[in-house]
Amino acid sequence: MKNLVLTAALAAGLALPGLAQSSTAMTDQQAFQQGTFHGATADQAQYHVIYQLDSDDPKLIQQTLRNIGNALEDTRLKGKLTVELVAFGTGVAVFRKDQSYEPQLTALKQKGVILAQCLNTLKEKKISKDELLPLIAYVPSGNGELIIRQAQGWSLVHP
Incomplete structure (x- = not known):
């Protein structure tokens, strides 16, 4: 049949x-x-990816920011990629004013990257929004954001 x-x-x-x-x-x-394979063909009109950052390890933070930059520069994805970085748990370190990531984050935001911080983390760790960079947005729950984005068809990257 x-x-x-x-x-x-x-x-x-x-x-x-x-x-x-x-x-x-x-x-x-x-x-x-x-011996002629050069990677997958980006044959869709649009791609969506959410990067998960839940660590304050400086090497992992730098790797995540570098990964986002590399994806944005991939010639197959140019003009087709929507990116969000969601931080929760100890990943909040990436958005703290007392850290050195502001120039990189500003550059990513200028390229259209959504920078989102979990409000549950702030509440649990007693962190004020005043301690964080003003260029970010807030989501109720980092895990909730991941769940919703994946249900919407977004790819998840957790370096």
Whole structure:
């Protein structure tokens, strides 16, 4: 029955996304085997990604900021990428005024990156908004933001 439906759909000229992905994967595999693979093709009109930062480790913070910058500079994604950075837990360090990340964050914001801080973290850690950079936004819950964004189809990156 499945083959009959598939044959009818193909005969009618209907697009079948599942087959297109398999075909793309096969083409990518063939290109890899031939030594001509240069990465996935960005064939969608728009991409959305949320970066999760829940650590105050300076190396991890720098890695996350660098990863965001690299994604924004990927020629395949230029003009097609919406990015959000959500910080919670000890990740709040990235947005603190007493840290050195403001120039990098300002540059990311100028490129359209949404910078979001979890309000639950501020409450739990007794941190005032006055202690944080004025260029950020606030979300009720970092975990809630991740859940909602993923349900909306956003990719999650947790360096």
